[in-house]
Amino acid sequence: MSQQFIDPITTEVIRHALQGIAEEMGVSLIRTAYSTNIKERRDCSCALFSAQGELVALAEHIPIHLGSMLGLMKTINEKFPLASLHPGDIIITNDPYRGGGSHLPDVTLVQPVFLKDRLVGFVANIAHWADIGGAFPGGGTGGASSEIFQEGLRIPPLFLYRQGKFQSEIAEAILTNLRQRREREGDLRAQLASLHLGERRLKELFQRYGRKLMATTLTSLFNYSEKILRQQVRSIPPGNYQFQDYLDDDGLSLKPLKIQVKIKVDHEDQPSLIFDFTGTDPQAEGGVNMVRVALEASVYYTVKALLAPNIPLNAGFLRPIKIIAPAGTLVNAQEPAAVGGRTDTCQRVVDTLLGAFSAALPQKVMAASNGATTALIFGGTRKLSGKDFVYVEALGGGMGARFARDGLDGIQVHITNTTNLPVEALEMEYPLRVLRYGLVQNSGGPGKYRGGLGLEKEIMALAPVLFSAHSDRHRFRPWGLKGGLPGQPGIFLLKAKNKEKRKIPSKINGFLLQPGDTLLAQTAGGGGYGSPQERPPEKVVQDYISGRISRSHAQQAYGVVLKARAKKILAKATLQLRPTGSQPEEEEK
C-alpha cells in the first residue's frame, strides 16, 4: 500500500459523491422502468468503475448483481481495448458465458465516460427484464431447462450506441426476440436515461476535483476498504473450516447436488481468506448451475455481511479474498449449461459458507435460511389467456436463527432483497386471484432462538396461464446450529378443479393452469439456534399466542405443555418433558 498522505476529509467527500451518483442512477431507473421486476421489486443495480475497470461505487438493491458487475468489466477489459472505446459508446450484454452476466434476464448496459477525450471511468446498470425470449414467458428465470439456449436470447457484448449513434439494427435484433416489446423498449429507455445521468454526474465530479486528485482518492478508498477487511480477518482464528450442504435436485432428475467448501483463514503476511470449492458436484443437467461471477457475488456478500457490513464495496474490498472453483462444477459451470435457477444455488452457497464459519464465528453467523429464491412465474399469451403478460414473483421465506435473536419471518435473505407485488396491483393487472398470503405456522426451526417462518401464497388462475418456477429446500430442510432443529421444508401444491391436491416439483417450466386451478406455494422456515429445551417458556407461550406455533408444536418441539384453552403453562408436565432445559417459573394455578 502506498504511504503518500491523503486528506481523509476530501476522500470522504468524494466517496459520498460517488455513492450519491450510483444511488441517483438507481432511483431514476426504478421510477421509469416498465418491468414489474424493476419497478416494484427493485431487481436492478447501478455502479461506477474507474478507468481501469475497478469497482468504485455500487448502489445494489440485490447483492447477486455485484458478481455481474465485476464480470462485466473483466469482459470489457478483455474484449474492448481502450483505443476501441469512444465518447458516446454504450455496450449491451446479458450473456453469462461471454458478457460476464449471471443469467439471461439481467440486461446490462455500460458506458465509458470521457472528459476531454480521456477515459475517466465507466457507468453501468443491470436490470432484470420480465422477459428475455426463450421457450416460455419469463422462461429465463425458470428452473428446468437443460441448455442455456432454451432460456432465452443471448446477447454477447455489442455496441448499442457508437459515438452517440444508436445502432438500430442491434436493438431491432434484440427486441424482435422478446415478448411485450413495448415494455422492453420502456425498460431499455429507463436504463439509458439512468446511464446518461450517471455519465453527466461523473464528469462533473472529475471536472470539480481533477483527474489527478480523483485517482489518488480512488486509490485511498480502495486501500481503506482493504485495510478494514484485513483487520476483520485478523479477528478470526486462523485455520481451515469446512462444510457441505445439498441442493434438492436440478429439476430434471432427483439426484441431490453437493456443495462443498473449505475456507482457509490465513494470518501470515497479510490476513486473507481462501475459499476452495473443490469437491463440489459437477455441473448439473438442469438450470441450477452458477457461473463463476455468481459464485463470486455469493462469497463477497457473505464476507461483507459477516465481517464488514458498513464499508464501501469496491476493488479494494476484493483484494483479501481468493476463490478456487474447479471449472465444470455446479459453482463454476461451463457453456452451455443452463443457469435460470442459479439464485437457489447462490443461496445454498451462502448457507454453506455460514455453516463453515459457524465454528469460528458462532456469534456472528446464522443457521440455514429458506435457502431458495423461490420464483413463481405466470405467463399468458393473447391466444391462451386473452392477454400477453409475464408476472414474476420471488417469494421470501424464513431467516435462520442467530446467536441471540430469532430469525425474521417471511423475508428475503442473503443474495436477494426484491419486494413483493401488491395483491391489488397483481389482481388489477393479471388474470389471477390471490386467496391467501401469509406466514406458515410451525415452519420455523425450533431452537433457543427460533428460525423465521416460511411464507405461503395461494394463487388461483382466472384464465389459462403457463406456470414456471424454481425453488429448493423442498427435501433438504434448513439446518439448525448448536442444537437448533431444522426448519420445515417448502412445497408446491396444485389443486386442479374437481381434483385432489397434489405435490408438484420445485423446478418446473411452462405448466398449464386452467381457470379455477389454484397453486399453493410454501417456502421453508429457517433453522433454529441452540437447543429448543432452552427457549424460555414465556417465549414459547408468546409464539403460541401470536399463532406462530400451535399448542401441539409447543409441546412436541419445545416441551412446553399448555393448558387447554387458556394460555397458561402446565408447569409439572413441562418439567417432565424438559428435565434439563429452561423451566417455567410460576406454578400452574
Next chain:
Amino acid sequence: MKVAIDTGGTFTDILFFDEEKNTLWPLKIPSTPAHPEKAFLRGLLEVTDVAQSKPALITTIIHGTTLVTNALLQQNTAKTGLLVTAGFRDLLEIGRQDRPELYNLQVEKQPPLVPRELIQEIPERIGPDGQVLTELDEPAARRALRRLHQEGVKTLAVSFLFSFLNPRHEQKLGQLAREFFPEEHIFLSSQISPEFREYERTSTTVVAAAVAPLVVDYLKVLLKKLNQIGCSLAEIFIMHSGGGMLPAKEATRHPHQLIESGPAAGLIAAAHWAKLLQLPQVIAFDMGGTTAKAGVIFDGKPQYTVDYQVGGEIHRGGKNYGGYPVRFPMIDLTECGAGSGSIAWIDAGGHLQVGPQSAGAYPGPASYGQGGEEATVTDAYLLLGYLQPDNLLGGRKALHPDLASKAVQDKIAHPLGLGNRQAAQGILTIINANMLRILRLVSLARGYDPRDFTLLAYGGAGPLHACQLAEEMGIKKIIIPPFPGLFSSVGLLLADITMDFVKTRILLLENENISLLQTIFSLLKQEAKAWLKKTSSAREKSALFPSADLRYQGQNYELNIPFSGEKFTTELITSLLSAFHQLHHQFYGHSDPNEPVEVVNLRLKAVVKGPKPQFPPLAKALHPLSESRKSFREIWLPQNTKKGLRSIKCPVFRRDSLRAGHKIKGPALIQETNSTTFVSPAWHLLIDYQGNLILER
C-alpha cells in the same frame, strides 16, 4: 390576537401576533418532552405577558407538534386492533417482504404497530373491479370485534382488499364496531387512505388508529388547561404535514397527518417568502440541532410526496426507510441527521464522520459544560470563531471554548494527526458534504439545475452554513428571513386550513374515458364541498385544487399533475398529457408522447384561506452603516487552493442594529438572539425593507 406554538424536540418556539398593532413577539424556551403541554402553556403565558395582552384576548392558536412522530419513534402507541380480509392476516408482518439492510445478519425489523394476535381475519372479498366476490360475514365480524374488545384493545383499524373501490364492507364493519369502541377510535382504510396498494393503505390506517387516543387525550388536556388560564375564546388549529392546518377536532380524525407538523410549517413560511420576494425557484434549507431538511418551492408552492415512512432510522437515498409507510400528500422534505449538535467521530478505517447521532440539548455539545465529552458541530463553530461564547440564546447560555477545544483535540484532531482548527474545519466540511447530499436530492436528482435557485436558509444553524452550501451548489443568491431560528412558527401563522381527497381508478387518459373521469371527479368534488361546508364559515374564502396522478401505462410510479377546470374535456386531457410528458422528461430525462398514459388517482385539495398577517416592515436606513456598530472577531477560514487555514479579523454586526438599505461586504458575521449568519468573503449583503438579509455573489 394570534399565537403560533411550535413544539420541537429541544425547544418550544412561540410567536405572538397582534393584528391591530401589526407586531410580533418571539420566544424560545426549553421543551418539556414528557408533558409537552407544560412548555406550551408556560410559553403562552410568558409571551402574552411580554406583549402586554391577556389570554382571554387570544382568538386563534396554531400548534405544530412532535407528539405523533415521537410516539411512533418510541413505539409508545395505544393497544390497537386490526381487521383484515380473510387470508391476509400477515400484511403488516410481511410488509414488502424486503429487509431494511442488505448486509446485516443481525438485522431486525420494526415490530408492527398491531401484534399478530390482535389482527383478526374476516370472511369477505371484493374483486379488482369493485364487485363483491364474497359477502361480509357479519356474525364472524361481531365475534372478532368482541374478542378484540375483551383483549383490551383501545383503538381499531379496518382494512379490506379493494375497499378503495368499494367501501361497503368496511363501512358496515365501522357500524358494527361502534357497539364495542368509541367512534373517535375507529378508522377505516377507505376513509383514511382510499388508494391502491394494500400494505401501504393498511399501514397508514393503523398508524392513524394507533396514535389517535394519544392525540385525542392530549388535545383534551390542552383545551382544559387553556380554559383554566382564561383562554376560552381561542380556536385551536393543528398543523399537519400536508402543509395546512386542521381544527383540533378534525385533527383527531386524521392523526397520521400530524407527522412532521413543525417542519412542514417551515416550508409554508418559505413558500410565502418566495411569493413575497417574487422568487420563482427556491430551495428551502432548515438546519436545527439534530436534523437538516430541504425542500423546493416553485412559483410560491411547495412540492408534495405520498411516498413516506415514519419511525424508521435508516436513511437511504434521502428517504426515511425501514419505518411505517404513511400515504397522503405530504410536503416533500428530505432529511438527514445533520445539526449543530451532531457528533463527530472516527470510523474503523480512520475516516472522519459526523452525525447522525446528536448530543441533543442534554448533555449537549462539549462546550455547553454539561458533561458532554463528544466533539460536535457547535464545538467546531466555536474553535473557528463563528460563535461568540456568550451569545447563545441571547446570552442565556454561556459556552466554554476550552471544553470545545479539548473534545475536538481528544476525539478528532489527535487520532487524525491534525491541528485542532484543521479538525474543526474537517467537521464542518463533512457535515456540509452530508447536507449537500440532501440539497442535491431535492434539486439535481429531480432534474432541476440548482444554479437557477435561490437558497432560503433558516433554523438556528442554517444561516451559518448557507454561503458554503450555496457555493458548492452553484447558487448565487441566499435569503435569510427575519427570525430564522423561529421560522417554522412564522409558517404556522401563514397556514391555510386544508384537507386532501383522493379516488383511485386506473384508466387510460384518453377521450373515450371522459365521462367516467368526470363521474369520479364529481364524486370527489361532492365530498370536498361537503367538508368545506362543515369546516368553514361563509365569510372565508375557499378553493379546490384538483390534480391527477399519471404514469405511462405499464409503469408503477406516478407523477402528480395539477390542473384547473370544472369538467373533463378533450382540451383538459390534451393539456394533462402534455404536462405529464414534459414533467417526465424533466424528472427522468426521457419521455415518449406516443406512449399511452394512465390515470391512477384523482386528487382534490380543499383549502380555506385565512387572513395572512402582514409582517411589519423594517425601518429605512437614514445613515450609512456606522463603523461604531461593528466589532471584530478572529475567525479561521479554509484556503481555497491548499490545505490549511488562514485567520482573518471578521467584522461582527448585531442584526437588530441593521436597517433597510444597509449593505455589508463579506466576510462578516451577523448575530441575533437565536441564530448567526456568516457572509463568506465573496458575498455581499443587502438588508431589504422586510428585514431579510439578501446575500449575493
